[in-house]
Amino acid sequence: MNTQAHLPSLVNAKNILNDPSSSGFTVLETLVIIIIVGILAAVGIPNWMTFVATRRLNTAQNEVYHAMRQAQTQATKDKLTWQASFREQNGIVQWAVHPATVNPSNANWNNLDANVRLDSETNFQASLSSVQEVRFDYRGNAKDLGRITLSSKSGGKAKRCVIVSTILGAMRTAKEHTRADDAKYCY
Template sequence: MSNKDTKKRFHPQQDAGFTLIEMLVVILMIGILAAIAAPSWLAFVNRQQVNKASDAVLAALQEAQSEAKNTKLSYSVSFQKNSANQDISVAIYSPNAYPTNAVPPRSLPWKLLGKDVGANSNQLLLGANLNSTNIVNTTSSVSYPASSPLATSASPPPSTITFDSTGALATSTSPSAPNFGTPVSPSTDPPGLKIVVAVPSSANSTSASSVKRCVIVKTLLGSILTAKDNQCS
């Protein structure tokens, strides 16, 4: 057997390779698969981000409620969205630390919402149905402030929930007893005090998409529950 025959027998694919057309077909297929998978992957990432942020909202409310019980002092949780960098921040504090009852928002211990669990809050919207501490607005609907009102305000921002020394909703910080809002048909239950985080709409970055998560304080005793999507409107 000649050397040439031996080479063909033991190395039959030595000169094999991909043609330009084959490479283009593979690249095209990869592009098609990526185009199909990208929206699903983006939706998954958005859900993960909004879940983390919602968990951080729940943890903040539970921490304030626990601190109120442990210290026998009222404790508040305030939320704001910075109009400059779009970060959502949370502050947990006792109003008793401000003897004049005028809580300067800029002096509150703000920290990024969900930073410790990897949430990128600047990619989300912050909403609430409150117009003052523990008071639901007249329409009971959730609004998404595009900017923070803290620059000139000398009182807690509207997105504030306060617990008294027993862990129940405080009444002394409000003009009247806590207001849980007007039931929205077909529900017969008041909506409760809602803090909402939402994925922005692809059509309008200042409007919420259908992907929402919320934490709701439902009773005078400070019962807290979570909900999602259309339950957070």
């Protein structure tokens, strides 16, 4: 075996490792990359936070809608008046579905996302314990018309509503509008 033949390639490898022009990124290149990443983060993070807040509102809106539908379904199934109840307890919006004869404080409460709040546009009748109540009679007809409006605790203009619009119990969902209608943005 001839070790002399491998010697020039080892010498070239050693010279390349010692050459400062080929040893990696310069300080200037590293700073440019850091600045570019910083600019992209400054532009992208607020958009990402808005996206996350909107997703949370959409999820909470779906939970509220399904709670109301569950109360309506149970009312027709059991031939009794059922209700969906909503409250804010310790900064957390909660919901419960139960017969109207059950005191809401004894109901099984479920939490919505901690970053969601009941908006001031919510206009269902509130009981003495500030529980918003949506009741359905034995035929599934709504005894109360109105809306549950949710917004983000972190602010922003995003709102999500679940609206009981007819006494027959028709429900729909809505989101914020850019113009108010009778001082309401979620209609």
